[in-house]
Amino acid sequence: MAFTLTGLIIAISDAKVLAKFSSPLEFFKSALATVGNAYLALFQGSVYDVNLTKGHTFIHGFYPLSETIVTATPLILTGLSVALAFKSGLFNIGAQGQFIFGAIGASYVGFHFHLPVGIHILVAALAGALFAAIWGGIVGLLKARTGAHEVILTIMMNYIASYFILWVLKTQSFLRPGRIDPIAPEVNQSARLPLLAGANFRLNFGIFIALAAAVFVWWLLTKTTIGFKFRAVGANGQAAKTAGISVPFVITSTMMICGALAGLGGAVQVLGSEYALNADIAGSFGFDAITVALLGRAQPLGTVFAALLFGALHAGGRTMQSSTGVPLDIVLVTQALIVLFIAAPAFVRYLFRIKKMNTSASLTSKGWNG
Amino acid sequence: MKKVRSNIEKRRLSGVTAISLMSSLSLLYFGFISPGKDKTTFGFVLNNEWVIIKEWVIASATGAKIFSLIAVVASIIAVLAFRANRKIVIPAAIATFGILMSFITWVASGKFIPFTGLLQGALLLAVPLIFGSMSGLICERSGVINIAIEGQLLASAFVSGVVASLTHKTIWGLIAAPIAGAAISFLLATFAIKFSVDQVILGFVLNVLVIGLTDFLYKKLLVPYQSTWNTAPTFGHIELPILAKITVIEPIFFSQSIVVYLMFAIVATITFALFKTKWGLRTRAIGEHPTAADTVGIDVNKLRFKNVMIAGLIAGVGGAYYTVGSVGAFGKEMTAGAGFIALAALIFGKWSPIGAVFAALLFGFADNLQSTLTIIGVSIPSEFMLMVPYIATIIAVTGLVGRVRAPAADGVPYLRGGAH
Numbered sequence: 001m002a003f004t005l006t007g008l009i010i011a012i013s014d015a016k017v018l019a020k021f022s023s024p025l026e027f028f029k030s031a032l033a034t035v036g037n038a039y040l041a042l043f044q045g046s047v048y049d050v051n052l053t054k055g056h057t058f059i060h061g062f063y064p065l066s067e068t069i070v071t072a073t074p075l076i077l078t079g080l081s082v083a084l085a086f087k088s089g090l091f092n093i094g095a096q097g098q099f100i101f102g103a104i105g106a107s108y109v110g111f112h113f114h115l116p117v118g119i120h121i122l123v124a125a126l127a128g129a130l131f132a133a134i135w136g137g138i139v140g141l142l143k144a145r146t147g148a149h150e151v152i153l154t155i156m157m158n159y160i161a162s163y164f165i166l167w168v169l170k171t172q173s174f175l176r177p178g179r180i181d182p183i184a185p186e187v188n189q190s191a192r193l194p195l196l197a198g199a200n201f202r203l204n205f206g207i208f209i210a211l212a213a214a215v216f217v218w219w220l221l222t223k224t225t226i227g228f229k230f231r232a233v234g235a236n237g238q239a240a241k242t243a244g245i246s247v248p249f250v251i252t253s254t255m256m257i258c259g260a261l262a263g264l265g266g267a268v269q270v271l272g273s274e275y276a277l278n279a280d281i282a283g284s285f286g287f288d289a290i291t292v293a294l295l296g297r298a299q300p301l302g303t304v305f306a307a308l309l310f311g312a313l314h315a316g317g318r319t320m321q322s323s324t325g326v327p328l329d330i331v332l333v334t335q336a337l338i339v340l341f342i343a344a345p346a347f348v349r350y351l352f353r354i355k356k357m358n359t360s361a362s363l364t365s366k367g368w369n370g
Numbered sequence: 371m372k373k374v375r376s377n378i379e380k381r382r383l384s385g386v387t388a389i390s391l392m393s394s395l396s397l398l399y400f401g402f403i404s405p406g407k408d409k410t411t412f413g414f415v416l417n418n419e420w421v422i423i424k425e426w427v428i429a430s431a432t433g434a435k436i437f438s439l440i441a442v443v444a445s446i447i448a449v450l451a452f453r454a455n456r457k458i459v460i461p462a463a464i465a466t467f468g469i470l471m472s473f474i475t476w477v478a479s480g481k482f483i484p485f486t487g488l489l490q491g492a493l494l495l496a497v498p499l500i501f502g503s504m505s506g507l508i509c510e511r512s513g514v515i516n517i518a519i520e521g522q523l524l525a526s527a528f529v530s531g532v533v534a535s536l537t538h539k540t541i542w543g544l545i546a547a548p549i550a551g552a553a554i555s556f557l558l559a560t561f562a563i564k565f566s567v568d569q570v571i572l573g574f575v576l577n578v579l580v581i582g583l584t585d586f587l588y589k590k591l592l593v594p595y596q597s598t599w600n601t602a603p604t605f606g607h608i609e610l611p612i613l614a615k616i617t618v619i620e621p622i623f624f625s626q627s628i629v630v631y632l633m634f635a636i637v638a639t640i641t642f643a644l645f646k647t648k649w650g651l652r653t654r655a656i657g658e659h660p661t662a663a664d665t666v667g668i669d670v671n672k673l674r675f676k677n678v679m680i681a682g683l684i685a686g687v688g689g690a691y692y693t694v695g696s697v698g699a700f701g702k703e704m705t706a707g708a709g710f711i712a713l714a715a716l717i718f719g720k721w722s723p724i725g726a727v728f729a730a731l732l733f734g735f736a737d738n739l740q741s742t743l744t745i746i747g748v749s750i751p752s753e754f755m756l757m758v759p760y761i762a763t764i765i766a767v768t769g770l771v772g773r774v775r776a777p778a779a780d781g782v783p784y785l786r787g788g789a790h
Contacts (some may be wrong), residue, residue, distance in 0.1 A: 160761065329589065343561075
């Protein structure tokens with residue numbers, strides 16, 4: 001449904017299509033062709049592109065699929081961060097800031113130290129996760145102690161983080177020798193995640209880290225006592241408190257783990273595909289994470305699939321932009337529409353005149369005083 | 371017997387302690403440990419107003435000491451007020467002013483500070499923030515969380531820019547903008563009130579939707595066909611007679627575009643309407659206790675819907691300020707997070723119109739001080755100055771400065787029969 005609406009927008013905004021508005025038949029043909037081309041490019045950019053195989057083996061046609069997975073990897077991690085927060089009844093908008101701190105930490109350890117291959121990756125990734133865990137933990141601690149709403153706190157922390165990275169990139173230790181623009185040195189070879197499909201593809205080990213994190217979140221939530229506490233607080237804070245669960249502890253530890261997950265996303269982005277820290281490293285991973293978690297219904301497995309879908313939309317959107325001239329930003333619109341329809345089951349029922357179903361309750365966070 | 375303090379008192383105490391500590395530190399550091407070695411010049415004349423005072427030159431160290439002393443005295447009054455259980459807002463505000471001025475005098479040692487320009491710029495930067503926070507205020511006072519302020523501002527900036535470009539009339543831009551703001555409000559109200567969608571998520575999604583749509587249309591229409599689609603004219607400045615000739619006050623208040631005058635009018639109207647009219651009483655009732663309001667015959671959801679729409683209209687005027695009110699042409703994501711700062715101003719101002727206005731002015735001032743200091747070239751990284759509004763908001767919401775409480779039913783959908 002979201003795709004139909006998006007198609008409509010693409011068609012309306014195309015001047016060539018509008019020019020044929022006088023004859024309805026021509027108009028529809030042209031509109032369909034434009035939308036069709038855009039979606040074809042979207043597919044070519046995200047899964048398989050025959051054109052890329054010219055002069056190469058057929059495997060090369062899968063380059064877009066590799067791009068999809070590379071884009072999805074940090075999205076899985078940030079998406080898990082938001083999803084886990086949802087499970088504890090928190091709305092973590094701060095994945096963006098946590099991602100930035102993860103990237104800073106991983107980058108610094110990556111280019112500043114010289115360590116053996118396996119250990120260097122581990123230390124760099126952990127440094128990223130730790131930085132971000134502290135950054136996320138601040139929010140948790142503030143909320144637990146003062147009751148301030150995490151949405152406001154994380155929005156503000158995101159801005160602070162985005163200015164912080166601008167400043168960090170200007171400091172002496174992050175300045176790349178011989179460069180004056182804000183870009184950090186590339187991380188050492190020993191800290192880079194191994195490529196999985198040769199030098200032609202950016203596909204790297206990061207996807208396994210992301211999948212492992214998804215398994216970890218699933219295990220944490222369903223198999224451990226602490227995960228049970230998280231879910232209990234998320235389902236009913238008052239009841240959990242009465243049952244003797246320390247709500248401040250749950251809030252703080254949730255936000256720390258969420259921070260670590262998003263930070264790991266930043267670390268993977270730096271160590272796996274970007275190598276050098278730059279001001280734009282976080283892109284919109286932290287914000288897309290929210291749509292990913294919502295689409296994945298805050299379940300680890302759902303989050304993975306949602307991240308893959310959005311990874312495909314982004315990777316494909318780039319191809320669509322270059323080959324058909326439909327701006328990448330339409331992907332944002334599609335995402336927003338998808339989430340809107342998911343967040344509003346009542347609206348969808350109303351739209352299709354469906355009688356009351358036994359759907360699970362839609363995701364909710366709490367009001368300012370919650 | 372040991373005195374037992376409530377949580378609110380504890381926070382007020384830490385607020386008082388923090389402000390006293392900062393005042394003393396400011397006196398020590400700016401005045402004695404690292405005094406400015408040169409003179410600081412404050413300029414007061416901007417255009418052709420009557421010259422009462424042209425500029426004021428003071429030795430940086432002396433100036434810093436004087437302002438810090440003011441801050442210290444104000445902090446002492448704040449401590450006394452706290453012990454006497456009276457309000458600490460006014461002395462705390464004076465202390466903050468003293469610390470700020472002391473800092474400016476210290477940091478601009480040997481330099482020229484265009485003081486009037488600084489204040490004027492602060493007001494201008496605060497204009498969209500004030501419109502935005504007024505929009506948030508009306509929504510949240512009636513119990514609907516509005517995170518979509520950013521979307522409202524951006525959508526209306528876009529529409530007013532495009533309409534004014536196509537019609538070549540600023541007034542059509544100003545008329546179209548509130549309609550665009552209200553359109554976003556319509557989505558917010560429909561999904562939040564009719565379909566009970568979580569309001570925080572909803573607002574967030576609406577922002578993404580508007581950013582995506584405007585970016586898309588900007589690249590698709592405004593860039594390639596700039597001459598027809600994106601050349602909005604702007605409103606001229608209206609100078610009020612006589613008033614427009616007074617030093618300092620003139621450039622700030624009485625020589626502005628019509629949007630700024632509209633802002634003053636709207637803030638005054640909202641303050642009056644919210645606390646002195648039937649509508650205001652009902653609005654506050656449905657935000658605090660919808661069930662009680664329903665019992666006395668107020669249609670909660672209908673009034674909420676209406677108020678959210680009004681809020682959209684107000685934010686729309688703020689959006690028009692970006693295009694026809696100042697620069698004319700629409701730029702990609704030109705609101706740059708102003709909607710969120712407006713939200714912060716609303717919370718910082720404790721959900722009161724006047725409070726939100728002062729908070730917005732403070733944020734505008736911090737923003738403008740940052741760019742002024744960058745231009746005259748001081749050693750503090752501008753990034754840290756840019757963080758100030760956000761850090762201030764965190765301090766505000768964590769309750770260091772008195773109690774901050776949202777309307778009780780903010781963000782809770784109202785279903786008859788208490789089904790939530």
